[in-house]
Amino acid sequence: MDTLHTAAALRALHLQAAPLRLPNAWDAGSALQIARLGAAAIATTSAGVAWSLGYRDGNALPVAELAARVASMARVLTVPLSVDIEGGYADDPACVADTVSRLIDAGAAGINIEDGAGAPGLLCRKVEAVRAMAVRRGVPLYVNARTDVYARGLAPAGQRVAEVLARAHGYREAGADGLFVLGLVDTAEMRAIADGSGLLLNVIVWPGLPPLDSLAAFCVRRVSVGSWLPQTLWRHNARLVSGFLRDGATAALMDHAAPYAEVNAAFA
Structure with missing residues (x-):
């Protein structure tokens, strides 16, 4: 399957009745095993990829090594592959778009890109550049924007939903498809974020996360395993x-x- 079709297939998997379960792989062997065990798609763990190549997690991974790893994983897969690119390995949105273009060539059907501790406006500009590049290439790349408001405590507990929604509106306008809220486990807040963001909600396995079978009722569309x-x-x-x-x-x-x-x- 070429990237055009895998990207379309990845997008469709987010629209099923039950949330897409995405185990995270770090090399070709782990990706192949996870796919053989029944995963409908594979996501990378940026931490796992970095560690397996001898780098610490946190935007330290050379893009050339990431692209080579993505190519090796795509070579053994027949299911879509989503690649975690942390903050895009650059502050310049044009550089981030170039990196994602390389990853599309290597076989990526989607990406995760995060705001971390940085300004949400910068992530908006990165997403906008990535989306424009993907449109020029005719690839319906699935762009999952991750926010660390919960994981990093970037807002007081009672204000986190509002902060996430403020960021999500910018990410949606920039061209994101999904919203990944790292550390979100409260079901009422899941529903509020999913209803208010206009994006497909992704959560991660985390202490206190309710049973996976219950998450569809709270508008979760994707659950990943992370590192x-x-x-x-x-x-x-x-x-x-x-x-x-x-x-x-x-x-x-x-x-x-x-x-x-x-x-x-x-x-x-």
Whole structure:
């Protein structure tokens, strides 16, 4: 499937009765496994991609390495791929649009782009530049604008909905399709944000998040996993390696391992 069709397919997945469940991958192997387990689309975790390439999370990842990683993931996938580009790896909106154009060439059907601790007006300009580029290319790129109002406590608790909505209106006018509110778990606030933003609401697995099956009732259209998978695997791997190095423990290395032939066959 070419990017035009995968981008259209990704957009359609956000309009189903139940929210789109997006596990986040970090390399071609994790993307392939997640797709084989039934995911209708794949999203990247910027943290997982950065860590796997030896960089810290936080706009430190070189664009060339990200594009190469996206290409390797797209090569093994038959489902749409959405790429988390953090803040776009530049302050200049034209540079951000150029980066996203490279990622479309590599196989991206959608992006996440965030405001972080920065000014929401800057994200508006970035989204506007990205949308204009995608329109010129004839690609219905799914643009998911992330706001960190909740995760960073950028407004007092009683004012967060209003702050998110103020930002969301700018992001929508700039050309965003979705609104990703990191750390949002209150169902009344979910509904208020979804109803008032005019954007399709994305939440993430987070302490206190209600059961996934209940989220459609609160107008959530997408649920992602973020960096929880690589974080969990990091700790598990540390336990295995520490046991081997410190105690010579070997059984734990094999007890729950997938058979070599099974893993290798997945890449045939």
